[in-house]
Amino acid sequence: MIAVDAAPLAVSQVSYSYASRARSAPVLHDVDLTVGVGEWVAVMGPSGSGKSTLLLCAAGLLRTSAGAVTLDGVDVGGASEAQLTRLRRDRVGFVFQEFNLVPALTAEQNVGLPARFGGIRRKRQEIHAVLDRVGMQPKARSRPDELSGGQRQRVAIARALVSRPAVVFAHEPTGSLDSKSADQVLELVHELVQQGTAVLMVTHDPRVAARADRIVWLRDGRIVDEMTAASTEDIAAHLASLEDAV
Numbered sequence: 001m002i003a004v005d006a007a008p009l010a011v012s013q014v015s016y017s018y019a020s021r022a023r024s025a026p027v028l029h030d031v032d033l034t035v036g037v038g039e040w041v042a043v044m045g046p047s048g049s050g051k052s053t054l055l056l057c058a059a060g061l062l063r064t065s066a067g068a069v070t071l072d073g074v075d076v077g078g079a080s081e082a083q084l085t086r087l088r089r090d091r092v093g094f095v096f097q098e099f100n101l102v103p104a105l106t107a108e109q110n111v112g113l114p115a116r117f118g119g120i121r122r123k124r125q126e127i128h129a130v131l132d133r134v135g136m137q138p139k140a141r142s143r144p145d146e147l148s149g150g151q152r153q154r155v156a157i158a159r160a161l162v163s164r165p166a167v168v169f170a171h172e173p174t175g176s177l178d179s180k181s182a183d184q185v186l187e188l189v190h191e192l193v194q195q196g197t198a199v200l201m202v203t204h205d206p207r208v209a210a211r212a213d214r215i216v217w218l219r220d221g222r223i224v225d226e227m228t229a230a231s232t233e234d235i236a237a238h239l240a241s242l243e244d245a246v
C-alpha cells in the first residue's frame with residue numbers, strides 16, 4: 001500500500017457542486033481516491049454518476065467545493081493558475097477524445113509541444129523514436145485531420161510517453177475506435193503504466209476497465225464499490241446492477 005502523501009494522485013474528501021445547480025445536491029460527495037506509482041485505476045458508474053466531474057476535479061481543471069487534491073505532491077487547491085499550468089504541462093498528460101491534438105500542427109510537432117511550452121526543444125530523433133513505438137513514425141508529418149481516430153489517440157499517447165508524466169488522465173480513450181485500434185491504444189496505456197505513470201481513466205466499456213489494476217465505482221457522486229482483477233463479465237454485470245438501481 002502506497003502512503004497517500006507519496007502517491008502521484010490523492011483525492012481526499014472531495015465534494016463538488018456546479019454553480020448553475022448550487023441549490024441542488026452536490027455532484028460529488030466526500031470522494032476519497034488514491035492512485036499510486038504505476039497504477040491504473042478505472043472509474044465506472046451509471047451515466048450522470050459524476051465520473052467526468054471527478055476526473056476534472058482530480059486534474060485540477062475544476063476547483064473542488066470541499067476537500068483536497070494532491071497532484072504530484074502539489075496541493076491543487078492552494079496552487080496559483082500559473083503553478084497549475086506548469087504542473088499540467090510538465091507532470092500531467094491528457095488523453096481525452098475532445099481535446100487531444102492541436103489541429104494546425106503535425107504529429108511530430110504535437111508530440112514535441114509540451115516541452116516547447118517549457119522552453120525545451122526535444123530532439124527530432126527522440127520524437128521519431130516515440131512515434132515509432134506507437135506505430136506512427138510514417139505519419140510524423142501528418143496533421144490530425146489527416147489521421148484516423150485511433151491514429152490521433154496514438155499520437156496523444158506518444159506525447160504522454162515522451163513527457164513521462166507522473167499522472168495521465170484519460171476519458172473514454174477508446175470510445176470511437178474499432179477493436180484493433182482500441183487494443184493498440186490500451187497496450188500503449190499499459191506501457192505508460194509500466195513506465196511508472198499513474199493512470200486515472202473514465203470509461204463505460206467493461207473490456208477497457210478489465211485491463212485496469214483497480215476499478216472504482218461511482219453512484220450519485222459517491223464511491224460505492226471497488227474491484228480488483230475483475231473479468232469483463234463481472235464488470236458488465238456490476239454496471240448493469242448499478243444502472244438498474246438508479
Ligand SMILES: Nc1ncnc2c1ncn2[C@@H]1O[C@H](COP(=O)(O)OP(=O)(O)OP(=O)(O)O)[C@@H](O)[C@H]1O
Nearest residue numbers: 018020021027045046047048049050051052053054
Ligand atoms: N457543466 C455542468 N453544469 C451543471 N451540471 C453539470 C455540468 N456537467 C455535468 N453536470 C451534471 O453533473 C452530474 C454528473 O455529471 P458527469 O458528467 O460528471 O457524470 P458522468 O458519470 O461522467 O456521466 P456520463 O457517463 O453520462 O458521461 C450530472 O447530473 C450532470 O447533469
